[in-house]
Amino acid sequence: MTPPALSVHLRQALANFTLAVDFNAPAGLTVLFGASGSGKTSVIDAVAGLSRAAMGRVALGDQVLMDSKLGLHLPTHQRQLGYIFQDARLFPHMSVERNLDYARWVTRAPKDRVAFDRVVDMLGIGPLLLRRPNRLSGGEKQRVAIGRALLARPKLILADEPLAALDDARKSEILPYFERLRDESDVPILYVTHAATEVARLATTVVALDAGQVIRQGTAAEVLGDPSFAPGGDRAMGAVIEARVRTHHDDGLTELDAGGLPLLLPHVAQSPGDRLRLRIAAQDVILSKTRPEGMSALNILPGTIADIRMGDGPGAVVSLDTAAGRVLARLTKRSVHSLELRQGSDVFAVVKSVAVAPGDVGGPAR
Structure with missing residues (x-):
């Protein structure tokens, strides 16, 4: 049996409920799916090491990222993660090329032009390299943010509602790039969303949350095809x-x-x-x-x-x-x-x- 790419077991007292999630995510793109306030971001922050309040254990393959019983809590910068936020968070004073190269600089990795060119080609951002972020559309900024996350040579990519701030046209522009990332990269992806369309398009595996609990796990067809589960309301079914x-x-x-x-x-x-x-x-x-x-x-x-x-x-x-x-x-x-x-x-x-x-x-x- 193939071991899970990511194993997550967390407990944390939140304002309205207690987060208690246990799931194993295989390779591919795993979606944390649920309504706003269901605990999705709390999970991804704990996996990233941005929150130390959670108890439990998180492991990426053979590497343990946190284990509260052992008192182990790797700092975020040692977890080898690529993080894609709702807003691109690009450095406004840097060109696209320098924003991309920043990931290599942070990880102190040697320059690898082949890897750089491969990411640029996959995301179609070659014509943007000399521009600064204020000359990019919202979709272009997110493509650059995806590239920066990839060039950090991560062992895991975290994406926290990366399309939430985009209009429908820009979402349609970005979705194919996440499909390519899912299919062409060996790096597992943990992706947070409350949008059924993104689940249907992208998910290899879906972990559905409600009030801090895992209420359903399976393929996109299994979860979205279950009429007992409608986190986006009946109209999203x-x-x-x-x-x-x-x-x-x-x-x-x-x-x-x-x-x-x-x-x-x-x-x-x-x-x-x-x-x-x-x-x-x-x-x-x-x-x-x-x-x-x-x-x-x-x-x-x-x-x-x-x-x-x-x-x-x-x-x-x-x-x-x-x-x-x-x-x-x-x-x-x-x-x-x-x-x-x-x-x-x-x-x-x-x-x-x-x-x-x-x-x-x-x-x-x-």
Whole structure:
């Protein structure tokens, strides 16, 4: 069995609850997911060594970063971490190139132009090297911050809601670079967010938190596809499915193969044959007991109802097993009763092509 890249066992009394988390994170990108105030940043600060209040043990592979029983608490600068904050925190008086080289200077590493050029190329920041931060967009600043973290030669990268301060356009710009970082770097990543889109796009593993407790751990599909867990509220609920690009059509639509079922989306950047994963929000799914005809929606997924979860108000969430994977539909209780829906019923899920936002489509973790 492959040992975990990161092992975290923490206890800490906070203002509103006691943080008590235990999880092992494999290689790849592990998302700490939950609503604001659920304890995510407290965990990442303890892993970084920025907080000494937590008790427990944190280990990165064979290296123990803290062990309160042994009185061991490595200072942050000895933990070999790369930290990406919400704001880029670049030095305003330095060029992009000097900001990047600062990471090497801090770690006292010898100059490695090959590694430098590889990071610059991966992040597409070559044309920015002579600029100062005040001449960069928010997305460009974050790309430079990612590069600086990588050039520190970290054994672990920590990212604390790195897209929270960006608008949707800049988020869409940065997400592919985090995908590349996840797929092309051997360094494990611990990534904090409360955004379901970022979980769906990036996560290899999800650790879901609520009031300082780990309430769910698994893949993005397993966690986001669980209707009992909705840290972003019912409107953030949705399922994650994997598909392969079949072809690009002349009318601007891309056809996917999702478990043998065709899915049509607005044009995606991937090439025919490429795999991707996408998030379908539960509120964008309509259910029909018969195969719909004469309607504008292009995507019809036959499936069987696996579960119906009635909410406290007028709503309900129906979990549907399809050849493409688990799909969630957010309905009213009235619709559930009028259609006589029950576990085991065969139905058709209808999804508008334009309902899947471009930001909800990305490459799967390799």
